Amino acid sequence: MDPQAPRKARLGATIKAVFWSFFGIRKKSDYESDAANLNPLHLVIAGVLGAALFIGILVTIVHFVVAK
Template sequence: MSKENEVKRKAHLGATIKAVLWSFFGIRKKSDYESDAANLNPVHLVIAGILGAALFIGVLVTIVHFVVAK
């Protein structure tokens, strides 16, 4: 693959986090999705998604721990 054919993805961290949070919520405009697909780095999305899921699970475990604690 030549450098001329490479796609430069220049979205910042905030845009990646925003896309991941919207995906957890499940609501997204088609135009926003297309913009994300064109601008966001897929590796960064996967990493942010895994971290977001781990954080979500950690929050749920913490809530359950406090609810069932005596």
Template sequence: MSEQKPRNASFLATMKAVFWSFFGVRKRKDYEHDAANLNPIHVIIAGLIGVVIFIGILVTVVRFAVSK
């Protein structure tokens, strides 16, 4: 039986990893570190927050472009 190391990355570190993954830019070393340390629940929550922010930015840009 293998013991799993507790995932101890902060939520801010998770948000940073999710932010960079939106762009598809991540070093292999950083990816491996994230895979070992990030909490999956935090990743899901951070992804949902990132999507809401992204959609909000898109809606704002479209409204600005249409109003001109």
């Protein structure tokens, strides 16, 4: 693959890769496919958004548990 060629990134594939990475469950073939096809910038953005969503869900759950 040409290092200068733009990578073909699909939103669904990027979200799927980030989702499974949060669980730490990835096949080697899927990882290699992601490394070849996904844009690293899109992965970072999706990872940060995923982490913010995860933290928001945790804060909401804690808020409801400790609310009187």
